[in-house]
Amino acid sequence: MSESPSVFSRIIAGEIPADVVYDSERVIAFKDIAPQAPVHLLVVPKTEEYANVGELAAGDPELLAEVVETAQRLADEHADGDFRLVFNTGPGAGQTVFHVHAHVLAGGLTEGSLV
Numbered sequence: 001m002s003e004s005p006s007v008f009s010r011i012i013a014g015e016i017p018a019d020v021v022y023d024s025e026r027v028i029a030f031k032d033i034a035p036q037a038p039v040h041l042l043v044v045p046k047t048e049e050y051a052n053v054g055e056l057a058a059g060d061p062e063l064l065a066e067v068v069e070t071a072q073r074l075a076d077e078h079a080d081g082d083f084r085l086v087f088n089t090g091p092g093a094g095q096t097v098f099h100v101h102a103h104v105l106a107g108g109l110t111e112g113s114l115v
């Protein structure tokens with residue numbers, strides 16, 4: 001199930017095209033290929049070291065903070081600043097890419113829905 005390198009590492013390396021909306025030294029963000037909301041962005045640490053948000057929080061809390069700050073900035077730029085931040089963790093929760101990433105969902109979300 002986990003690939004090495006992950007599909008996101010291949011995007012970071014420029015081997016797979018993506019619609020990149022943010023790119024810093026440690027974090028990249030691009031549009032999800034199968035959007036689940038009017039605005040659906042993925043914020044991805046460039047390191048492959050962490051499979052999920054729990055590992056990232058334990059291993060590099062400053063990098064997790066940069067992911068969250070990036071999510072807010074992108075929601076400000078691409079929507080009205082309101083957003084849902086989703087970290088699927090484990091196959092049972094729908095995680096398919098085991099390279100930690102945050103889903104930023106924004107713009108006309110269904111009220112009351114969690115996904």
Ligand code: 5GP
Nearest residue numbers: 007018030031032033034088094095096097
């Ligand atoms: P997960 O299910 O692991 O939380 O989220 C993985 C996300 O990556 C999915 O929403 C899926 O649509 C997205 N995704 C998978 N492959 C690609 C790709 O090659 N390019 C882009 N932009 N998104 C991808």
